[in-house]
Amino acid sequence: MTRLTSEDDFLALLDRHFPRAHPGVILGRGDDAAVVACPDRLCLTKDLFIEDVHFRRAYFSPADVGYKALAVNLSDVAAMGGRPAGFLLGLVCPEGTDREYWDAAMAAMAALAARFDLPLVGGDLVRGDKIGISVTVWGAAGPSGRFLTRGSAAAGDVLFVVGALGLARVGLSVLEKDGPDAAGSWPAAVAAHLRPEPRVAEGLVLAGLPGVAACMDVSDGLARDLPRFLPPGCGADIFFAPAGLPPEVTAHAAGHGRPPEKAAMFGGEDYALLAAAPPAVWPEVRRALPAARAVGVVTPKPGFTLNGQPFDARGFDHFG
Amino acid sequence: MTRLTSEDDFLALLDRHFPRAHPGVILGRGDDAAVVACPDRLCLTKDLFIEDVHFRRAYFSPADVGYKALAVNLSDVAAMGGRPAGFLLGLVCPEGTDREYWDAAMAAMAALAARFDLPLVGGDLVRGDKIGISVTVWGAAGPSGRFLTRGSAAAGDVLFVVGALGLARVGLSVLEKDGPDAAGSWPAAVAAHLRPEPRVAEGLVLAGLPGVAACMDVSDGLARDLPRFLPPGCGADIFFAPAGLPPEVTAHAAGHGRPPEKAAMFGGEDYALLAAAPPAVWPEVRRALPAARAVGVVTPKPGFTLNGQPFDARGFDHFG
Numbered sequence: 001m002t003r004l005t006s007e008d009d010f011l012a013l014l015d016r017h018f019p020r021a022h023p024g025v026i027l028g029r030g031d032d033a034a035v036v037a038c039p040d041r042l043c044l045t046k047d048l049f050i051e052d053v054h055f056r057r058a059y060f061s062p063a064d065v066g067y068k069a070l071a072v073n074l075s076d077v078a079a080m081g082g083r084p085a086g087f088l089l090g091l092v093c094p095e096g097t098d099r100e101y102w103d104a105a106m107a108a109m110a111a112l113a114a115r116f117d118l119p120l121v122g123g124d125l126v127r128g129d130k131i132g133i134s135v136t137v138w139g140a141a142g143p144s145g146r147f148l149t150r151g152s153a154a155a156g157d158v159l160f161v162v163g164a165l166g167l168a169r170v171g172l173s174v175l176e177k178d179g180p181d182a183a184g185s186w187p188a189a190v191a192a193h194l195r196p197e198p199r200v201a202e203g204l205v206l207a208g209l210p211g212v213a214a215c216m217d218v219s220d221g222l223a224r225d226l227p228r229f230l231p232p233g234c235g236a237d238i239f240f241a242p243a244g245l246p247p248e249v250t251a252h253a254a255g256h257g258r259p260p261e262k263a264a265m266f267g268g269e270d271y272a273l274l275a276a277a278p279p280a281v282w283p284e285v286r287r288a289l290p291a292a293r294a295v296g297v298v299t300p301k302p303g304f305t306l307n308g309q310p311f312d313a314r315g316f317d318h319f320g
Numbered sequence: 321m322t323r324l325t326s327e328d329d330f331l332a333l334l335d336r337h338f339p340r341a342h343p344g345v346i347l348g349r350g351d352d353a354a355v356v357a358c359p360d361r362l363c364l365t366k367d368l369f370i371e372d373v374h375f376r377r378a379y380f381s382p383a384d385v386g387y388k389a390l391a392v393n394l395s396d397v398a399a400m401g402g403r404p405a406g407f408l409l410g411l412v413c414p415e416g417t418d419r420e421y422w423d424a425a426m427a428a429m430a431a432l433a434a435r436f437d438l439p440l441v442g443g444d445l446v447r448g449d450k451i452g453i454s455v456t457v458w459g460a461a462g463p464s465g466r467f468l469t470r471g472s473a474a475a476g477d478v479l480f481v482v483g484a485l486g487l488a489r490v491g492l493s494v495l496e497k498d499g500p501d502a503a504g505s506w507p508a509a510v511a512a513h514l515r516p517e518p519r520v521a522e523g524l525v526l527a528g529l530p531g532v533a534a535c536m537d538v539s540d541g542l543a544r545d546l547p548r549f550l551p552p553g554c555g556a557d558i559f560f561a562p563a564g565l566p567p568e569v570t571a572h573a574a575g576h577g578r579p580p581e582k583a584a585m586f587g588g589e590d591y592a593l594l595a596a597a598p599p600a601v602w603p604e605v606r607r608a609l610p611a612a613r614a615v616g617v618v619t620p621k622p623g624f625t626l627n628g629q630p631f632d633a634r635g636f637d638h639f640g
Binding site: 030121 | 366446457
């Protein structure tokens with residue numbers, strides 16, 4: 001273990017992992033602010049990733065922490081149908097986290113950033129009691145020139161998702177219970193929780209289909225996110241065939257005597273894309289994005305049903 | 321005391337203080353990301369403001385916390401000669417902070433944002449052990465079209481500051497010793513620490529003077545920030561006449577048997593602007609910005625002197 005003894009020491013560590021130069025960066029790290037080249041519109045988002053709130057060191061490796069802190073922000077840009085363009089990083093580093101810890105965390109973050117060609121242009125660094133990572137990502141519209149928003153679906157639209165539902169929540173449960181060993185029995189669920197995939201390519205495809213009306217990323221469970229997704233006055237009928245659910249969700253629910261559909265409804269941190277398109281456009285969505293799975297239909301009245309039964313549309317509240 | 325019981329509750333609180341609509345905002349708070357209109361170049365910065373690292377609740381009122389968290393970020397844009405254009409907010413809210421606390425904090429932040437016509441376009445909100453505020457601000461170049469950077473000064477340039485040096489550090493000392501009562505005897509120092517003024521107008525003036533070569537904000541003390549400001553290979557001769565120092569800095573130094581010039585050199589969190597201009601341009605700077613005070617000259621060799629004596633250019637390290 002090697003202690004990080006100064007800010008300059010940490011900044012040198014960042015320099016080893018994140019290149020300073022990038023075609024879109026006019027002035028990179030090291031000044032009071034960075035200067036970047038922009039299109040006429042940008043999307044911007046910021047998510048916090050805090051120890052013992054969003055992750056535990058007991059079963060998140062340093063690399064998992066670095067990866068996920070950035071991934072959840074990229075997912076927000078993906079949900080806009082945008083192309084991420086760069087990011088800022090605020091780090092709270094407890095005394096007990098050494099150079100090796102941050103080397104591993106930043107290497108994983110840098111690898112994810114490199115996949116999307118994202119420069120790290122600046123940020124802030126402080127000591128604190130627990131690890132805290134604050135990421136700000138900005139992005140541009142894709143070739144379609146448009147961003148996808150919430151609230152633009154209409155009654156009759158097909159609701160569909162890209163990505164698994166409920167799997168990350170199963171991962172959280174088994175990690176809390178068994179720690180890192182859980183990966184042996186629940187590899188998909190653990191991966192979904194530790195290493196969510198930001199669905200940037202899929203979001204860009206959706207933005208490129210003019211019929212697609214709305215998109216968001218499901219971070220708090222479909223039950224809680226659907227009301228945020230739908231326009232006022234609308235509801236949804238959701239249909240989940242158990243056969244369409246991830247096997248580990250089905251197996252975990254069976255082990256706890258719960259219906260697997262509810263696990264899929266109330267999961268959290270899936271970072272799947274939820275989107276809506278008129279029925280006439282749905283075949284085109286399927287062709288362009290074979291991974292898209294219809295999960296229901298938008299109804300013209302508030303209220304939700306799951307496989308024909310009313311359900312209470314509440315999920316996880318960060319204040320609960 | 322009223323508990324904030326849910327995220328929606330907190331978001332409603334934010335809505336009371338921060339208008340959603342703004343001419344530069346295409347899509348405001350409430351979606352996965354905000355969409356804003358941009359010029360061809362933006363400056364971006366992000367600073368953390370963390371309880372017991374950057375502030376103590378013992379002597380920061382909630383309003384001081386809300387104000388300063390945003391102000392220190394605006395100072396970074398000011399140091400670029402930029403015009404702040406909007407911001408994102410990440411909040412860590414401990415259980416013990418109630419509605420009244422955040423109402424007061426957000427009211428003060430909103431008042432500062434309103435002074436600079438800044439929309440709050442989004443962010444994140446979590447529970448945690450200590451108050452944490454992560455702000456990201458972006459800005460555009462002013463009418464001059466240029467941003468001011470560090471490292472562009474040249475040997476012979478006049479070094480000048482806009483704002484007091486050492487005063488905020490005195491404020492910290494007396495607040496740590498006497499708590500809020502310190503404001504009675506040390507009003508300017510306490511105000512400098514709790515309510516630093518982001519010198520946006522002054523930065524824009526400097527960016528509009530073509531001869532001004534470089535600018536930064538002095539956040540860690542001149543001694544530590546000068547090496548970051550000067551180009552490699554350069555040094556500086558600094559001259560402080562005691563008569564030119566803030567009276568409270570002089571009085572505090574006298575009370576501790578220290579030279580007041582050193583207090584001005586090693587202070588921190590002043591958020592004064594430090595800039596450089598060739599001697600021929602200096603009169604023009606004085607005319608445009610009467611508050612600018614020359615503090616020294618850039619020398620062609622590394623190393624620093626203070627009133628003719630060499631000094632060790634170290635200041636505050638956040639990891640120290």
